[in-house]
Amino acid sequence: MAAGSTFGKNFRVTTFGESHGPALGCVIDGCPAGILLSVEDLLPYMDRRKPGQSKFTTARNEDDAPEILSGVFDGKTTGTPIAILIRNKDQRSKDYSDIAEVYRPGHADYTFDRKFGIRDYRGGGRSSGRETAARVAAGAVAARFLEHYGIRAHAYTKSIGPVSMNSFDPDEANDLYLPDHKAYLDASAYLEKLISGGNSAGGVIECIISGVPAGLGDPVFDKLSASLAHAVMSIGAVKGFELGDGFSVCNSTGTENNDPFIPDGNGNITKSSNHAGGILGGISDGSDIIFRCAVKPTASISCPQQTTDRNGNTKELRIKGRHDPVIVPRAVVVVEAMANLTIADALITSRGDRL
Amino acid sequence: MAAGSTFGKNFRVTTFGESHGPALGCVIDGCPAGILLSVEDLLPYMDRRKPGQSKFTTARNEDDAPEILSGVFDGKTTGTPIAILIRNKDQRSKDYSDIAEVYRPGHADYTFDRKFGIRDYRGGGRSSGRETAARVAAGAVAARFLEHYGIRAHAYTKSIGPVSMNSFDPDEANDLYLPDHKAYLDASAYLEKLISGGNSAGGVIECIISGVPAGLGDPVFDKLSASLAHAVMSIGAVKGFELGDGFSVCNSTGTENNDPFIPDGNGNITKSSNHAGGILGGISDGSDIIFRCAVKPTASISCPQQTTDRNGNTKELRIKGRHDPVIVPRAVVVVEAMANLTIADALITSRGDRL
């Protein structure tokens, strides 16, 4: 909607908060009544996004302890708005005068100034990745709702820099959320080299949503694919989105790319392949929904950069402070959150499809 | 919004119509008053999308002659809704009983049935590419509005199958909208071979929007990048979207990918490169906005395919009739339309940014 801090039509989340203001949070309006929900349901998601857990993430010290302020009674959602509050704790009293006046390349400093004429420059303000803490909390609520329908989104790192996953090992657990041990080791080596040079890396996140029934999404502007793209492209550093075979369809042909329908043996219909990524004509087809997104290298790098100040004077900038050398691992759970929010909204909206 | 046939927040377009129903059309609500507008302004856009103009597009015979029903008086927009009507002319009386009962692979037949329990199967009904005629008419109105601000979207074919553009020749005009004569010849040869085999091709469309002032788009969920992705991914056959360097950022590093700010010599600030594609933190930065999308091979192919009927019985399907062997050339103007609608909406919405 106008002003742009709300996502969803019927399951709606509004976020608020700046990186170094008193708090961040969200209000979820339209969450159905009757879902078991407590702060404990949020924590596993919050913890995956939390800073300071690895050498590859910022050392900022935040508990990210969410408080549920409303909409839950006797352990259940009541159908009224669920407000979740996350206090900022580690608001360092450092001097921000440098980035107050100097535009960091790859950041939103310049565009916020041009848009609003004023900006909260402390830690990036509203454009900080810290805003995603509120999304993750909201996504956890959506996930609780979707559990009742057997729907589950699972995202992971597909590649970092030139290092791509070759096989999927569900038991592999590492701080890059890259489920292939060999690739993990290679990516770690690649990152350590970049860190030592004050540089940063990008990568690809893949997400699989299983259990989605056929029939979600709308035929025209609000195709499920379009809503997912909107959701995922709204994450700070994401520069591309693709569904199913994505950009590689351009080199395919109709005979290769069409997924044949087949009987599933139980009287239902399924597909013998899934080039489409689980969505046909904007509507879920009952197969897994599979998408990927491209995450750019962290814009905050410590090696010196040329830029200008607010008055257009050339400046050399050296960004100090705590920054992730790669955003991908922490963005994995944000992608999952946005996927869950999108599917929850489409699920409720689809209740209006038939008489 | 709910039901999904409306795009935009303040410059809003709602489309309606099925491929073989009486008519298609759109209603634009929120178009500012005072813009010179007539049917003649729509025709150049409609003509670029119109079928039957080349060996590479369907032979369906449609005038696509739009009628403006409201919202224009004395040659100017009045601020009230602009309704545009496009009658369907060539509604062939052919027997649709085959596709009424059999699910075409790669199409929305199955998902519409699962969603609504009923569908207008004639020519794909609402999921037909014919729906985009209404978008193109609306996009032309947006373009007229944007002209007043010196904003212009220009889209073209970047690649078809394995054939990619190598250089941009602004004077090159061909029926594939591929502005590189050598690539055009190669793509034509590639397509003719596929046509002879009853097969189809995909490709990539690129769009450059010039003249966009810094400050459009919202910081969080309605980033301009997210709105553009939503807009473009809502076009039928689009499977991927990327902004600026897009998926290739994954292999880049912060030092390479960050665009330095520099003084432009006129007291303003610009960037010395444009890896970002004209959007930083979701807000336009004053550079050209550049994006690409992936278009899948046409799902309607004439060679035999395995599929099922509505009851899950295996069937062999041979699609007859008039189909584009590649959708890319006709989708070029649809991409432009969606770009214009997105920017027009962001432009009006941004008027609320400051006191």
Added chain:
Amino acid sequence: MAAGSTFGKNFRVTTFGESHGPALGCVIDGCPAGILLSVEDLLPYMDRRKPGQSKFTTARNEDDAPEILSGVFDGKTTGTPIAILIRNKDQRSKDYSDIAEVYRPGHADYTFDRKFGIRDYRGGGRSSGRETAARVAAGAVAARFLEHYGIRAHAYTKSIGPVSMNSFDPDEANDLYLPDHKAYLDASAYLEKLISGGNSAGGVIECIISGVPAGLGDPVFDKLSASLAHAVMSIGAVKGFELGDGFSVCNSTGTENNDPFIPDGNGNITKSSNHAGGILGGISDGSDIIFRCAVKPTASISCPQQTTDRNGNTKELRIKGRHDPVIVPRAVVVVEAMANLTIADALITSRGDRL
């Protein structure tokens, strides 16, 4: 939504069209699939609003023959947008130069000019009562949907000028839609006297919505009472809205005004009175919903009036042409339409209330 020509959140209607433009119409997005619908379902509603049927309504000659352009297949709604077109027929070629330059008191001429800087002055353009033809068509579709749930809105004239209904006779049929024969005769006499003096009258419309299940409407801003008020106050000449006992509650007390809950004898709960008008805390309570609205005297009167032209020069205005001496009878079906649209929207929205 922004621009204001759309009503509803999930069952959404957008209207378009000016009084003397080529056509009026609406697009309904979000109507569930599977409802039997044809033009014949719309006609009884259209006919009640149609001009020229009585000495108390304008003599303008319009068939008001709606055409359904989309969203219906094999006699049933398909879940896709239902566009309805109503061509204007009697666009008199009279000279509008007088009202082009002179502001009619009680009309929107002045405010449209101040808002948009341009207006289609022919017959009032977009602000004409003729716009309600599109609402009535949309309301008829909503009524068909609500029939499946046993919900029915019934509106009638409660008073005209000083003449009020004393008893309700369901068999009484007259051109004032005033279901009390004695009051009808008195009101007719009152109106004829006003007509002879070139003057006009106002009145009150009452509407009863029966069959509404408990649970529709939202707790805070979108209370069902608020949505109904919005819907009804959006009708041109309406100046007031009240629910249940309405303004007379001000003189009541808690003991009198509270409706006791009682067992209904079938294991359910009902109320022994209905001062509330069927809505408690913004949510329907299962009783009849009862509301009234105040309709002002027709602003178009033929006796001379003092006013100004666009340049602020004083002018004497004598409005010629065809005008209703009282709007109330023709507005009755418009009130019903808005009631049906509101309830249809609330009904679909309420499907998201629970897990």
Added chain:
Amino acid sequence: MAAGSTFGKNFRVTTFGESHGPALGCVIDGCPAGILLSVEDLLPYMDRRKPGQSKFTTARNEDDAPEILSGVFDGKTTGTPIAILIRNKDQRSKDYSDIAEVYRPGHADYTFDRKFGIRDYRGGGRSSGRETAARVAAGAVAARFLEHYGIRAHAYTKSIGPVSMNSFDPDEANDLYLPDHKAYLDASAYLEKLISGGNSAGGVIECIISGVPAGLGDPVFDKLSASLAHAVMSIGAVKGFELGDGFSVCNSTGTENNDPFIPDGNGNITKSSNHAGGILGGISDGSDIIFRCAVKPTASISCPQQTTDRNGNTKELRIKGRHDPVIVPRAVVVVEAMANLTIADALITSRGDRL
């Protein structure tokens, strides 16, 4: 929007919170950047709504001390969401088991149960008048914005029970917000008598919005009158809304009710009367906007009432605790808040009216 806790299209407020939960609050999205704003700006409004200030209001002890969590930096709004938090302090540990099981007449207990299947029964939960604290905070922000345009909403008690204001004394200050000393004394006597009998009273609130420029509001569904009606009817106990002459227009005639346009002597146009209440055709005409609303007698009365429990068994209910014998005085500032929110939204939306 869906779920109903958001008001406005471009200046949007979302509220959350239950009467006895941890906190209430709001998020304002779309507030322009550059407005001077601090907690001190909110307090005068909060204090007018705060309980415990008079014998005519509940004795509940709440500071209603708002905290601004986001969207303000260096004392100015930044254009990002403004979240305001109000902690509940006086959550009495009383036993709510009575109203957990028994439906209070005139309250939303029954309808919440029917809608959601669960409700936070403590103090009315989400349907408590306490929810309006969040609206008042949001309204204060809107008021700050409107100050820059010279727009000001002023509401006051017009009548309580049978006692109506006869003259307006701007210097009169009393705890009923009734600006006529004689009427205040009569209303006080009336209320004390009702209090002694455990009964309650209703009344009328009037609001005048001055300084509104011509041109706000949209022509059709989102007429400014309809938006104001929506806003005001969304306040808990309001049962009726009227603009300008309101329901009395029904007894008027066109010659009496039409407001003549006249030159204002400064080259502009004004009206010589204001029966319309400042809105013509749904659009502000530059005159004062004047409306009234009817407030029902407080539903919580201490004298015994017949009702049922959740299982439909007849029960006698005696409501204990702290309740306002009349809601009108505390609702005055809520009406003002809703008026300010509506005008702020219309003002921003109108920026899109022209090229």
